[in-house]
Amino acid sequence: MNDRVQSPGERVTRTNPLAHVFDELSRFCRSRSLFILHYCTGCGAIELPPAMTSRFDMERLGIQPMVTPRQADILLVTGYVSVKTLKRILLTYEQMAAPKYVIGICSCTVNGGMYWQSYATAKVLKAYLPVDLYIAGCMPRPEAVITGMRALMDDIAAGRAESWKRYYTHYDHYLGNQQALFGENWQTPTDVLAEARHYGLLGERSEGEHTALLERHQQPLEPLTMRLRAPAGGEEKA
C-alpha cells in the first residue's frame, strides 16, 4: 500500500530547549524496552526458549517477543542463513521501523561456521545488512545470549547502536553484495534511497553502480490480484 514514512528528518532544526532531555529519555526507554522478532533460521533458535522462560527470564530486562516486523525493534537471526532465507531476512529488515537493531546469534552468522563449504548458505551476515552485535558460539548458551543483550542495551542507552543508519549511508555496498548473491534482478518493495533521503542520511556512498543497476532492472510493484474460484463448472473470475 502507499505507506508514508512520517517522522521528521534530521534536517529539521531543533528549537525545543528540552530536546536533549527528551533524547536522553527516549534512548533510555529504547534500551529498556526491546521487542524482538526471531528469525529462527538455524539450530541456534533452540537456546532462545530457555533464555525467555523461567530459568533465565528475558522479560525482567524488558525484552519480549513480538510477531511482526512492524512491531519489533530487534531482528534476531539465529543461525545459518541460506540464500533463500536471506531474501526473507532482508524483506523483514526493510519493513522494520527505525531505530532497529540486528543481532546475529551463532558462529554461522559470523563466518559461515560449519556450513562454510556449503553452496547454499550466505556466509557473512554483515555483508548484506548492518549487524549490531554478534553472539558467537555453536550454539551460544542462554547466559551468552543475555550477556549479549545487555551489551546491546548499554550501546543503545549510550547512543552507540546506530547501525540502521549505516544501511542508508552505505546502501550501495549492501546492495552490491545482495546482487552478487541473488542476481542483478534483485529488488525489494522498499524504496531504500527515498527513505535515506527522508532521514537525511543520503551520503556519497548510498548511491553507486549497484543502485544504478537496480534502477535499470526495477519493476514497478503491482498489487496482488485476488482470484476467486467459482464452484465446479463455473468460470474463473479475476
Next chain:
Amino acid sequence: MRLGFELVMMPLLAFVIGLLMVLLLRRIGARLQRRVGPPFLQPLYDVVKLYAKRTQVSHGLIHEIGIVMAVGGYVATETLLPVPGMNGLADKGGVITLAYMMMVPSLGLALGVGQCANPNGSIGIARALTAMLAYDIPFMLVIFGAAWVYGTTDLSEIIALQQHGAWGVERMPLLALAGLMTLPALMGKQPFEIYVAPAEIATGPMVEMGGKFLGGLFVMQAFQLYTLGVLYATLFLGGGENWPLFLVKIFAVVSIPMTIAWLYPRYRTEDMLSAMWRWPLLTALLGIAMVMI
C-alpha cells in the same frame, strides 16, 4: 472550573492506574510461570519507546483516526466513571451511555485496521467483532439487571445507595457472578483472545501497527483494564469510599480474570460464542429472574 479539572484528572489517573494494571497482568503471568517478570516501570518504557520510534508507518488517514477513536473512546469513558472525590460526567451520563462508549474503541480499531489492508488484521477484526457479539449480550443483561435493582442508571447514585445499604454483590450474587464470568472476554484475555492469536494470525488487529500506533493500542489496553475494574467495583462492590479502598477493590477485580487467563489455552470463535451464550448468559438470566421476583 471544578468540572474542567475533573475532566482532565480522571483520564490521567486512569492512565496511570491502567499502566499499573498492565504491570500487574504481566507480573501475575511471570509468577505463575516462576519468572521474575518485568520491572516496575516497564509498561511506561514500552509506551515511551513506541512513541519515540523514528519510523512511523501510517497507512492513511482512517488508520490514524481509528487509533484516535480507540484511545479517545476510552478517555471519554473515564469521564463517565465516578472515582472517590470526583464524579466528572457520571451523573449526566449513566451506565447506558457508558456501555455505548465502551464499544467506540472496538469500532475505531475496526476502521483503522480496515485501512491497513492486511488479511491477518481483517481476520482479527472479524473475530473481535464476533467476540463483541458474544460478550455484549451477557454484559448488557448484567448492566440491565443491576440498573433494575438499584432503580437508577446513575453511577454516582448507585454508589451512594450501596454505601448506605448492602453492596450489590449481596443483593444480586448471581448477576455479580455472571459479570465476573464475562470479564475475561471483555478484557480480551485467554481463553477468549482468539482475535489476537499471535502464532496464528500474527496478533490480528495489531499486525500492521508499529510505533505510535502500537503505543496507542498499549495505552488503550491500560484504559480498558481500568474501565472494567472500576465499572465492576462500582456496580457490585460499593464503588470507592476512599482512594486506598478503591484501589484495593479495582486491583482485586482485574486480578481475578488475569490469574485465570494464564491457565487456559484459547477457545475457537464458535466455542467462545457457545461458552459466552451458555454459562454467563444463563447465570445472568437467572440472576435477573431472582431479583425481579
